[in-house]
Amino acid sequence: MADEGLRPIVVKRIKKGGGHHGGAWKIAYADFVTAMMAFFLLMWLLGSTTKGDLLGIAEYFRTPLKVAMSGGSGSGDSSSVIQGGGNDLTRRTGQVKKGDTPAEKKTYDLKAAKAALEHEEHVRLQALQKRIEAAIDANPMTRKFKNQLLLDITSEGLRIQIVDEQNRPMFALAKAELQPYTRDILDVLGLVLNEVPNKIGLSGHTDSTPYMSQTGYSNWELSADRANASRRELVRGGLADDKILRVVGLASAVHLDSKDPFNPINRRISIIVMNKRTEEAIRRDSSTLDVPDVQGAAASAGALTAAASQAAK
Structure with a gap:
């Protein structure tokens, strides 16, 4: 019991430093803002792209080599990578001629x-x-x-x-x-x-x-x-x-x-x-020619007339 008064007392002291926290948080924040901008840009593109173009993009990413080498619905019909193309976003399929010049109408002389x-x-x-x-x-x-x-x-x-x-x-x-x-x-x-x-x-x-x-x-x-x-x-x-x-x-x-x-x-x-x-x-x-049975039709009409007359009597 006498030894309890002789127990050593330990004092914990927290040493506070006066340095700054660093700039790691700025890099993380910049990455977050960039990701959000990319996300909103993607949403805008998806909202303004027609269904036909979306299918073409999906087809390209599913089989990029096949589309690039042999062509297909995702490779476009001329210079456009996406089927459709041009300035007219309402068109779903087929290449659209750029500009306001109307397409020429082709006429064929059969004779x-x-x-x-x-x-x-x-x-x-x-x-x-x-x-x-x-x-x-x-x-x-x-x-x-x-x-x-x-x-x-x-x-x-x-x-x-x-x-x-x-x-x-x-x-x-x-x-x-x-x-x-x-x-x-x-x-x-x-x-x-x-x-x-x-x-x-x-x-x-x-x-x-x-x-x-x-x-x-x-x-x-x-x-x-x-x-x-x-x-x-x-x-x-x-x-x-x-x-x-x-x-x-x-x-x-x-x-x-x-x-x-x-x-x-x-x-x-x-x-x-x-x-x-x-x-x-x-x-x-x-070739065969379908000729109406005039005699059969006349006979049927005569039978109907006779039946109607008999019913009237």
Whole structure:
């Protein structure tokens, strides 16, 4: 107990310094103000940007390399990085021309365009005519039959006619059997005609010499069979079968020499390399047409009238 009075007394003294606190708080405050300015600037940009531009920006940041290398909705269509662009902020898609100059309105002359296409097709058919003539001259087997090949441009397209001569018919007498030299000609034509995109039509013709078998087989059947025999040989020679659009027999209805209906040149096969107008006309003629059933409608109306009269009685 006596030792308690001898316990040492410890006095704690706080030493106060007179220095300043430093400038670290100023840097922190400046960073805070900069961040707030950036935040308000971002809010302003988001409020004044259209939805289309926002989607373009989002697309760019999702796949920046893809947009930059291959283009896309976020790369813009011309000089603008963002789709849209220009001064008109109301536009959501498409590039907007800068300035107040109105965009030029383009007009198209359909008649002029159609005439240009027809002229181009006419030039292509003329080139085909020259190529066929050159192919015939280059082949020794077909060169000697050059006089029996007539080529000209008609309203339907390029017409190639293989005609008979007095002592050199293209077919056996009164039959649809091709002569060997006729096969050679058609084989050459099949290869050349397969190179063009145009559709092909064939028609068979006879002269006015009366022909009728006991079974009723006439010039009509003969001309059609000869046209079909020519089609088969063209396909065998290299022509694609789906390029043929029409095969008809016209008998003696359309003469090449109208002054002499018995002239051998009236017996011929006519091959038409169709132009686009002829092809469209054939396809249009073969399309279906909805015709109202007038008789059925009249019968229905009559039945209704009779039923009304019976009800009135």
